[in-house]
Amino acid sequence: MARKRAGGIHLKSAAEIEAIADGGHIIAALLDEIEPRVVPGVTTAALDQFVDAYVRSYDGAVPAFKGLYGFPGSACISVNAEVVHGIPAKRTLRSGDIVSIDVGVRRRGWCADSAFTFPVGEIGADAAHIMDVTRDALRLAVAAAMPGNHVGDIGAAVVKRVRGTGLAIIPDLVGHGVGREIHEEPQVSNVGRPGRGAPLQPGMVLAIEPMLAAGTDQIITLPDRWTVSTADGRLSAHFEHTVAVTADGPAILTGGGIWEKPRRHRGRGDEELPGIGAPLSTTIQHP
Numbered sequence: 001m002a003r004k005r006a007g008g009i010h011l012k013s014a015a016e017i018e019a020i021a022d023g024g025h026i027i028a029a030l031l032d033e034i035e036p037r038v039v040p041g042v043t044t045a046a047l048d049q050f051v052d053a054y055v056r057s058y059d060g061a062v063p064a065f066k067g068l069y070g071f072p073g074s075a076c077i078s079v080n081a082e083v084v085h086g087i088p089a090k091r092t093l094r095s096g097d098i099v100s101i102d103v104g105v106r107r108r109g110w111c112a113d114s115a116f117t118f119p120v121g122e123i124g125a126d127a128a129h130i131m132d133v134t135r136d137a138l139r140l141a142v143a144a145a146m147p148g149n150h151v152g153d154i155g156a157a158v159v160k161r162v163r164g165t166g167l168a169i170i171p172d173l174v175g176h177g178v179g180r181e182i183h184e185e186p187q188v189s190n191v192g193r194p195g196r197g198a199p200l201q202p203g204m205v206l207a208i209e210p211m212l213a214a215g216t217d218q219i220i221t222l223p224d225r226w227t228v229s230t231a232d233g234r235l236s237a238h239f240e241h242t243v244a245v246t247a248d249g250p251a252i253l254t255g256g257g258i259w260e261k262p263r264r265h266r267g268r269g270d271e272e273l274p275g276i277g278a279p280l281s282t283t284i285q286h287p
């Protein structure tokens with residue numbers, strides 16, 4: 001089918017956005033189902049098996065990361081200093097860890113992408129802090145995905161939120177367009193500048209995904225050639241939504257489920273943070 005483009009960016013129709021949201025809701029439900037399984041003693045491989053089976057339990061749905069560029073897992077599962085692309089393995093989670101589970105779903109030719117950082121058992125104040133700020137940065141970045149804004153405004157919202165928190169934005173990892181493929185144009189930097197980058201317009205679908213670090217903003221790739229870790233070994237957190245830009249504003253396509261639950265950890269100032277999960281101004285209906 002002929003598709004509109006804007007500077008190499010595929011614009012999606014309302015029906016196509018609904019198809020992406022269909023996969024998005026599978027991920028939100030999955031993250032909700034997996035939460036009680038993210039406990040001390042579980043291996044990341046066991047969580048990956050759960051992801052794989054859960055996604056495939058939906059007719060026609062497959063984990064989009066499986067085999068993507070050769071990735072061996074169905075989810076990217078990244079613990080503590082690991083930022084992204086952690087390979088599920090025999091590693092056992094321990095109380096105090098934080099673990100990011102990043103899942104893509106492909107169904108009926110359309111992809112969605114979302115990530116959530118979970119606490120394992122009792123976590124420390126520093127872990128709660130980075131999780132809370134990262135999640136709040138996502139909320140504000142999503143809110144900036146308005147027609148009339150530019151791609152740079154999304155990352156600028158992250159910059160503004162992170163300033164003064166003692167945390168660092170990892171500049172070398174970015175969000176992206178999502179649609180027929182998991183990774184499409186444009187890149188969505190988390191260190192954006194206001195008014196810069198492609199103009200946002202209805203039909204764009206973006207994976208917005210702040211990735212923060214407790215220490216240095218520099219990253220390294222581990223010897224497994226996949227896992228990206230903070231260079232100094234300090235904590236990292238990652239939250240991600242797939243978001244459609246609509247005429248009425250941003251619509252979160254991976255909301256609901258886990259995103260609407262109260263947090264089960266307590267952090268500094270935690271209670272004052274608003275939640276994120278429901279579409280901000282547009283409701284996408286699902287059967």
Ligand code: MG
Nearest residue numbers: 102113114115
């Ligand atoms: Mg992702």
Ligand code: MG
Nearest residue numbers: 113207209240
């Ligand atoms: Mg992504």
